[in-house]
Amino acid sequence: MAGILVYVLAKDGEFNKNSLGAISEAAKLAGQLGGEASAIVVGGDFADDKLATLGAYGAAKVYKVSGPEGLAQPAVDAMAKVMTDNGLDVALFGGGLLGLEIGAGLAARIDAGVTMEATGAKADGGKIVVERPVLQDSQIVDVGFSGKAVVIGRLNSFEPNDGVGAAGAVETVDVEFNDFSLKAELVTRGEQRGEDVNIEDADILIAGGRGLGEKDKFGLCEDLAGALGGAVAATRAVVDAGWYPYAAQIGQTGKTVAPKLYLAAGISGAIQHKVGMQASENIVAINKDPNAPIFEFSDLGIVGDLHKIVPKLTEAIKAKKGA
């Protein structure tokens, strides 16, 4: 097992936290396998000394590639070349949308096995074994690989540790991109839709999902948040539907939070949402579907109609506080 290459996502000159976590995980794993971890950054026009800081997280080497950023296929070209040229046989991603796209494309390109949503990885007999929860996290499978491996972590599964190593050695790599890799062109990236709201500092979050039924019903969440002294958060589905600002979105392509209280109203609890809020101290869920996955990881579950329960809950809390 010669080495592990980690894709590092970046925007506006900053590396993504999940990518940094993936480097630390790769360094740990490489130590067990007897190889080393390296990192690759595509685009972003980073100075070498900034790239070298990835060494602290465990990247012995940092490959720097000029090219389009924020798109998957140029990164597939770059990673395939670096892995082939340097005899690397494991690629690791911290998760997220781009990680899935690049990882899957890379697996096809280098004929590797691919596992996504990985929550852990270990060496077993000199080979990598990945833990992956399946079926709404009701089972965990151990996945092994014959030959090369592409491992895509579940968001927030790998903690960054910046005390692993010294400065990484930066190597610039020229990549000739495939024609088809350049046929997608980023027009705008990271557009924030809706007003800028701050949910990360709130101790109490009232989150609304599709079960609210319509945009105006977010008022129910706002009233309850007002009574409890918290802020309002939202799921990807309702943000995509234009019901609530993107800045309030929890989950895979939104924020990760861990408040004292997370009250989910009309949220089914898909994995993409769960990864952004499962570290909350107390999780309360109100949903009319008794089979909603969120009841599997809530501390208090209420099966019922949120439209009836939430207004009365707001009144009861106001009364209690006034008392």
Place this chain on the structure above:
Amino acid sequence: MKIAVLVKEVPDAAVEKRIDSGTKRLDRSGEKNLNPFDTHAIEAAMQLREGGAVQVDEIVAVTMGPESSKSALTKAVSLGADRSVQLTDDGLAGSDVNATGYALAKVLESESPDLVLLGQQSDDGECYAVGAVVADHLKMPSLTQVVKLEASGDTLTCERQAEYGYDTVKVTLPAVISVGDAINEPRYPSLKAIMGAKKKPLETKSAGDVGIDAGKVGESGSKTQVLGLNPPPQKASGELIADADDDIDGAVAKIVSWLDERKLI
């Protein structure tokens, strides 16, 4: 323009899913249905056809699966596809994501579509990734989780939510696009469409028919192996107030005291 829509037969949402401890594969017995995420891809194809910005000559539903997966194709046709293609072969059983994507790419090559659409994920495998595998084999640009799609000439303008907010990406055809469930509200098929669906052409192909290398598919051709199956770490199960609707005031009182005990009020 010719659009191919990839669809999949999955266990019905009402069926409790389990993994067979012997084969370590998903137990796919029981009631099945068209993957609900795929209905958004069919609807996206229909809206491109009806939108008039580009001329859509044909919409073909394509699946890979056992004999029974024909019913998913029939459903796809009732939702608007003109005809369908089933890739079915015992040698494909047990294919992992990469092997599946390779096999789908081979059957798609025989159709030469200008656009391949698929749903963001399958309801059972939770993989989100097959589109990117297919695209790499077909050497086409690709984007996943697209929630807005506009066509003009040979260019698609796509919007999707990625790590930092919304991205807008222009993609030149031919391309592989996976759509998110927020892209549209799939229509219900008319009774006439349901009745007529079984009369539309359904072509069945074997792995050999589309030039699939048997060494690259099936359980033996897959590069991942399921080594073990474990329960998740035990978490203290939470409290549950069932049937809160029968006694709203009682449920609210319980919630308030629960929050109060934890000093959250």
